[in-house]
């Protein structure tokens with residue numbers, strides 16, 4: 642069932658989404674070679690709770706962390722642990738908050754120390770694909786227009802789009818209808834209309850798009866071991882526009 646949100650609800654969703662942006666900014670300040678991913682998780686959990694919110698991922702279907710932290714060939718759903726970040730790593734951090742009963746959900750792939758030009762370009766283009774998708778999130782378009790925009794943008798560079806995991810509606814729950822694939826055909830799928838709020842989250846691979854799940858039951862990795870990127874915004878379809886509720890400004894101010 643798709644929910645159509647009132648202006649008041651969209652403001653509440655924005656507050657939750659902005660807190661995610663601030664949390665990712667805080668986490669970003671601490672990303673450097675030598676820090677363990679569990680330490681980043683602690684920083685995020687404290688920050689979220691200090692702001693009167695609840696980490697949405699903690700305990701979600703049994704997930705142990707407040708963040709999903711996915712390094713290099715890990716695409717999404719990485720469990721924070723004792724791994725120490727190294728110079729040249731890329732690390733995708735996905736964060737969710739519940740504030741006043743509404744959920745924010747946003748993700749960003751950070752670099753650790755110096756990364757190659759190939760990786761920098763890969764991250765830049767992966768992030769760009771998110772905005773290509775967002776541009777299509779307007780009333781009257783269809784869900785397939787979003788996926789088509791993401792897919793056609795990244796595939797021209799030879800990158801892959803993960804198919805098995807998708808974006809989603811976001812509201813009082815972390816995952817609501819509809820599903821928002823990052824691939825698709827123009828003009829297909831459900832119609833987008835005023836008041837829908839969706840998380841658009843391309844998962845892009847530098848190599849082939851195929852994925853495998855680790856034995857931990859959570860971490861999704863690329864099958865070929867090549868790096869993957871993940872960028873996510875919460876977007877409201879409103880007044881004929883795609884209104885981005887989350888923000889990377891606290892992250893990119895730090896970098």
Ligand code: MG
Pocket residue numbers: 735736737746747748842873
């Ligand atoms: Mg997310």
Ligand code: MG
Pocket residue numbers: 746808809840842873
């Ligand atoms: Mg999401």
